[in-house]
Amino acid sequence: MAMTSSTRWAASRRRSGDAFRAAAERRGRGSRCLPNMTRCRGLATAAVTTRWLHRGSARRSGCPRSFAGEIVFLGTPAEERGSGKQIMIDDGLFEGIDAALLYHPCDRTHVESAPLASEDVAVTFIGLQAHAASDPWKGKNALDALVLLFSSVGLWRQQLRTDARVHGIVTEGGTAANIIPERAAAWFMLRSPDQGYYDEMKQRFQAMAEGAAMATDTTVEVVYSGGAATMNHNRTIMANVSWVCPTIHPEMSIVDQPTAGHSTAFRDAAAEPRADETTLLAATLVAQTAYDLLADPSLVEAAWREFRTRT
Template identity: 35%
Template structure:
């Protein structure tokens, strides 16, 4: 059966190449991925999947299901396809989206024999307001037995962790005045922003080493001779666990509150993007995936442990509600960091496309293991319940 899955993916390899190329050449920002959603869903529908577009009220999200008509587990593959501003698919989401549908189509070729259901979820806007967050929160994924996705990288890496994250916005409202003639009549909102940065910089020495706090000033005034009456600071607050992000975020907010008190500005606090939870890898599922990767020809010495340097993922939210993995597949021979021009080119290369097929096969074969090995599924579920 596993050979049939691989042969099916090989048979459609050129089609998958063209899809990843099309998405790569037509980058769309989060929740604007109309072309990508269309090509992915049309391909799945052509191969027998039932399609629903607009999952959770998100226009470019979709749910695709292939039902064997027989009882069995439900396997979920996650597809991402949003691009980055200016950089396009510099995180390789053109490969991730195509890998997700390729794995789903490959596994669907044998599901009538072993029973169960194959799902592919189109999850928009991973880079900002991740669709997986909404899906996890609303219970859309609760029926899945496992959820899998593979991310491109400069080497093969086992599924590991990610940083939980809050995206916090501070808006300061002051009072405009002539900065030379009547500065005493003004309340400087920009000063409040600068004091917030200073407070956070002082805070850094009193947090754990896994914490990352980084911010920008999107709005800081209009002219140097006017006391700024409005200013904005936006920060990402990250840490290795959701509980510690919550703790650090309180301290970060206290820095902004102190700045408002010191300057006399009024403060409003909000979240400008969704919060991401930390990734909790299901090790039983991860071992199964790694075993299939090795069976497909990857040298086990070239599969590395997670280094814990992958930032934040909305797949983390999925891993809180469904046993999940998020391993990495090698798409280039040189070290290229994600979110760079070089990584974008690697994601459009022949090596990138070949890695995409490898990742799709490994996911599909792991899905097959879950469908046909009740003992493995039981271990996966026990581990998930223990971690939960």
């Protein structure tokens, strides 16, 4: 699609809603992607770009003094648990967008990011409740099934590719020590940079869950939700959005030493002066990129040509 007279740019996206809010609030502070930085950067980028355009910051050599275009600021609800961007894509919010630009804080500075294909997996085992001392033989232990699944996952990791991941937590394990649990549940995540291998992982995980249920004479329900795709590196990409339009997803460091993401240390770094400076720098760089796209339609056309060869 050639660029038309109206150019739209998405910085990021957020749709409000109780479901999204609840999903986000269930996660701990260290588990979030520093929204204090990403939101401020997005707002600052949109504001700076708009100001430049209205001022005709076209003092830059070769730039026109007027533009036929639109800047769209979008935030993402439940961007980790709930796959907010995919919901927004399904709702058509990225239709007509010529380029999507996003920055993310990191412990390194680099142009491309490589997120893994990922889904949330809710696993629930149902057994039969009984008194654990007086008549345990009458029960069917759902927690035993869940423990067996975790053991199976631990053994599976030895044969997984080094770039694949599977991890989970117990969300429900019974009500009392003297009662055989009738219900047990867990939240897992499967990840891989290869979509084909990821599909194989899902099949294997399903088989392990069913095997644990068979071994304990319980039943199991495995529900997949969300769903983040692998990256389509067309000027770098933010996963699902990258398969809809040309997208960039650079990352800039806010720390001096390697620091694990979603850790308390990384969260605390977001409150330091360096993080503020990085946020302002990122907003400026992304705004300059947006300005260049608006000022030079050939850049957008070139990005779309490359995009089509990769999708």
